[in-house]
Amino acid sequence: MTDRHNERELETQLVNHVQKFLLELGQGFAFLGEQVRLVIGGDEFFADLLFYNFKLRRFVVVELKATKFDPGYLGQLGMYMSAVDDLLAHAEDKPTIGLLLCKSKNNVVAEYALRGYKSPIGVSEWKTQIVNSLPEEFASSLPSIEELEAELSEHGGG
Numbered sequence: 001m002t003d004r005h006n007e008r009e010l011e012t013q014l015v016n017h018v019q020k021f022l023l024e025l026g027q028g029f030a031f032l033g034e035q036v037r038l039v040i041g042g043d044e045f046f047a048d049l050l051f052y053n054f055k056l057r058r059f060v061v062v063e064l065k066a067t068k069f070d071p072g073y074l075g076q077l078g079m080y081m082s083a084v085d086d087l088l089a090h091a092e093d094k095p096t097i098g099l100l101l102c103k104s105k106n107n108v109v110a111e112y113a114l115r116g117y118k119s120p121i122g123v124s125e126w127k128t129q130i131v132n133s134l135p136e137e138f139a140s141s142l143p144s145i146e147e148l149e150a151e152l153s154e155h156g157g158g
Helices: 003-024 072-087 107-114 128-133 136-141 145-154
Strands: 029-040 043-053 058-068 097-104 121-123
Touching: 003 043, 003 058, 029 072, 043 072, 058 072, 072 097, 072 121, 107 121
Parallel strands: 058 097, 097 121
Antiparallel strands: 029 043, 043 058
């Protein structure tokens, strides 16, 4: 199977299970869609999953990768976050949050890749600097990676 096929399969599992899981948290999450079309400079791009948190007043873009973390993925996610801020967000909304979920990662590579980012971005399980750098209300409103993994494992998606 191709990596893209694996990503679509992962996305389908997440749509089926994580959507319900996040909504059950009762903390203001709304699932807005999968493969959300973003037209940037005349080119089409598709964000894997898009949520909005009414409590935090911000969008959450989730990008899924069925491969090992690659620093280039952050550029893609950052572009999606900027596009959502410009194309979808209202003036009162806070900056979009990005979550990158990869099959695996090298913690040192992820740390180096994230060091210069000022935007709230989370990568897979890597949490030391990420969670510390996120706004407190965001970190406490999202499920932990462990909770997401447990939910996916219970439904055969792990």
